[in-house]
Amino acid sequence: MTNLSQRALFVFFAAQVFTIVCSQVCPRSCQCPKEPPMCLPGVPLILDDCVCCLVCARQEGQGCSEMNPCDTRKGLQCEYAAEVHRRTGICAAHEGDVCVLDGSVYQNGQTFFPSCKYQCMCRDGQIACVPRCNVDVMLPGPDCPTPRRVQVPGECCKKWVCEPQAEASALGGFAMAAYRQEETVRFDDWDPSLNCIEQTTEWGACSQTCDMGVSTRVSNKNRRCEMVKQSRLCMIRPCDHQQEQTQLTQLTQKRGSRCQRMVRSDAAVHLSYKNCTSVQVYKPRYCGSCTNGRCCTPHRTRTALVEFQCAKGLETA
Secondary structure, eight states, X not given: OOHHHHHHHHHHHHHHHHHHHHTXXXXXXXXXXXXXXXXXXXXXXEEOTTSSOEEEOBOTTSEEOSSSOBOGGGTEEEEOTTOTTSSOEEEEEOOOOOEEETTEEEOTTOEEEEETTEEEEEETTEEEEEESSOOOOOOOOSSOSSEEEEOOTTOSSOEEEEOOOOOOOSSSTTOOTTSEEEOSOOSSOOOTTSSOOOOBOOOOOOSOSSSEEEEEEEXXXXXXXXXXXXXXXXXXXXXXXXXXXXXXXXHHHSTTOOBOOEEEOSSOEEEEETTEEEEEEEOOEEEOOBTTSOOOOOSXXXXXXXXXXXXXXXXXX
């Protein structure tokens, strides 16, 4: 074979290799066939990693690339160890790391129940859990001023009951027995490295329509990943009749205006709750009033730490 023939053969071979390599890299523009390919039985039709076309998932031992990904449902991953440019590889099974919880070892992908209240799954060394019991909150009301969650014999999940209860502390007066009492909402008590899925309910309605009340929620955003009931003080508007009359007078003076959405305190005031008074003064914003009998309720709220001076010393709410 002459040198010219050898050069021509080498150029042809190099061009073929270049074509094969380029076909495995994501294109600048997607060009997919009109009809999706027909896959063998048991082989799913998936979207390639270029987010372009539907392709048949590559199985164990088959070649793979960005345009021909592996069947991840079977735990397969594209191994590029033998390929320098990481463009093509071989589909291989990925076992994943095991999980350890309370001395028990769980395999990757294994579902387990650490208790009757939770269902968990091991995902490559990380544990994800979901509660099997409802985490709903029953707020205090006229028909049930002191709701409690109690354990029913023979059942796993606790149920709500209404029982008379003696008045408790200022910040924990509405604490429910089903949850560990947490007197204040903490802002720096969360460790994102924990194997814990954050679950937090919305803040409930304020227990008072005017003056200081209590709002509650349930959250596991703490270092122990425990579902606890949190309480915060709230005030929709002051119960000052004279101030409400002033608001209504201002409203009637405005033609066509029946409601005032928000009212800001003109002067800085000390917040008070039972026998406690805030150390600093604030200019809070309240819900307004309506002249046609409608009720104005808060749409957006903000939680802040407030230091109170009480008879027994300083408290934080």
